[in-house]
Amino acid sequence: MTWELSDLVRGLAQSPQPLFLARSPSLTRHATTANGARQLRHHAQMISALLVCMVIGIHDGDSLLARCGPPGDMRERELRVHGIDAPERYQSFSDTSRSSLAALCLNVPAHIRPIETDRYGRSIAQVECRGRDVARHQVTRGMAWVYTRYADTRPDLPPLQAQARKSHAGLWADSDPVPPWQWRHAQAHAR
Template identity: 50%
Template sequence: MPAAVLLCLVIAVGDGDSLSARCDASQRPLQVRLATIDAPELRQAFGQAARSGLQGLCLHQRAQMHTLGHDAYGRTLAHVRCRGQDAAAAQVGAGLAWVPSRQAASQPQLYRLQQQARASGAGLWAQRRPMPPWDYRRRHGQP
């Protein structure tokens, strides 16, 4: 999928970094993964809170999506804005998602938000040793 800007209605939120949306006149929902962040898995500590955070911002809202391509599971990777806010920044700033180290250099504003959330003990950073979702998936056999 070439980069495009889509105007969509968010119809479901899967977890803290993925959602489904109806875009343009398409009848088939678009499965979207927020680019540049990784939220806790639903069964992981703060997984439900991360999902609730994204629901509160985007569910049943119009969203602007700047598509970047697809991930390994066929979901559309996109920068998503709901209610005028960048969804990834909102999740990271609330302590509900990580900025993977491979993204830190290209996303310095998100990394700064993560550092601020960590310093203030927001969300998952209230834990003594929060487990990144990529480690959780590896330990529990999830892709």
């Protein structure tokens, strides 16, 4: 049986099986040959790749677990959403932030565009679920801060954070919310 790109995309909506896509005209060719499989593996390594994955777990408001890859070669990937930092476990507002991400992404296909790998081996990636940019969604709802390390690469996020803060959305309802990077620092020095 051969599959074309359009068949793979259509099949994703009907199956929990995650699929792999990349910006490449070669993927419109049949990909069941040995050469096609090699091309898919090669494209999986490209940083500009677009992965269509199934989100199978949520760690916190900015981290998730997804199953990605071509049929027969799917792998679990730990992902961190690029541009945001959500409350850590045991930090105030953590459960609400995590629930917000789960409501948007858990058990649905997600478009993942890896950007880099962090020191924990997670892919830092732009993530879309249900057609919504996850970073924008979380910041707009007051579920995460703009991560200052990446603020210059996501100029769309600071104005959304300012609006969420002004309207006391989510974590901004707290009179003095503690950014996760400060909370982590305090936890490290408390030991």
